[in-house]
Amino acid sequence: MKNLSEMKGLIFDLDGVLVSTEQNHFMAWQKTANLLNIEFTEEENENLKGVSRIDSLKYILNLGNVVVSDQEFTSLLEFKNEAYLASIENLSQNDCLTGVIELLTKVKEEGKRLAVGSSSKNAKHILKLIEIDHLFDAIIDGNMVENLKPNPEVFQKAAAYLNLSPSECIVFEDAASGIQAAKSGGFMAIGVGNKNIKDLADKYYNDLTEFTL
Numbered sequence: 491m492k493n494l495s496e497m498k499g500l501i502f503d504l505d506g507v508l509v510s511t512e513q514n515h516f517m518a519w520q521k522t523a524n525l526l527n528i529e530f531t532e533e534e535n536e537n538l539k540g541v542s543r544i545d546s547l548k549y550i551l552n553l554g555n556v557v558v559s560d561q562e563f564t565s566l567l568e569f570k571n572e573a574y575l576a577s578i579e580n581l582s583q584n585d586c587l588t589g590v591i592e593l594l595t596k597v598k599e600e601g602k603r604l605a606v607g608s609s610s611k612n613a614k615h616i617l618k619l620i621e622i623d624h625l626f627d628a629i630i631d632g633n634m635v636e637n638l639k640p641n642p643e644v645f646q647k648a649a650a651y652l653n654l655s656p657s658e659c660i661v662f663e664d665a666a667s668g669i670q671a672a673k674s675g676g677f678m679a680i681g682v683g684n685k686n687i688k689d690l691a692d693k694y695y696n697d698l699t700e701f702t703l
């Protein structure tokens with residue numbers, strides 16, 4: 491494995507690495523389930539991690555044995571997204587995950603190039619709300635890619651924006667699909683905050699305070 495200090499670029503997944511909006515998604519799904527009189531618990535929510543919005547709604551409807559028309563299905567998806575968007579407006583710098591600000595500030599000072607590679611269509615907005623958007627040289631979000639992780643497109647685009655090759659960049663990820671995306675794109679893949687990906691990643695840390703170049 492390459493020496494970490496030789497790496498020129500650091501690319502971060504957003505959700506689960508820099509910030510957690512898991513609770514925001516859960517509350518929004520719970521509001522949606524309430525509309526349908528379906529009980530939706532935090533335990534059930536565990537099954538929705540990494541699941542698309544459409545499949546999540548199917549899961550919840552199934553949970554309550556509820557059948558809706560295509561039109562209702564679409565408006566429920568919109569309702570959930572609006573509830574989610576309203577709730578993330580309350581995010582602030584305090585919601586950055588442990589060690590994020592310290593690490594970003596330090597590596598930036600050392601002259602590393604920094605990017606975000608996220609499937610979220612709200613990535614830029616969230617980075618602004620948590621006040622770290624100015625630290626990145628490139629932000630690649632769900633609006634800019636055709637293929638979602640585990641396809642490496644989002645990280646490849648991020649590296650291209652940084653003017654670096656994948657072999658010069660480290661990717662930080664909390665999801666298996668993201669680690670797969672990084673590896674298949676030729677990046678060093680560092681797992682953070684999700685013990686399930688420990689064996690999949692090139693290196694693993696519980697949170698970013700443990701990481702040094």
Ligand SMILES: [Mg+2]
Binds near residue numbers: 505506663664665668
């Ligand atoms: Mg993630």
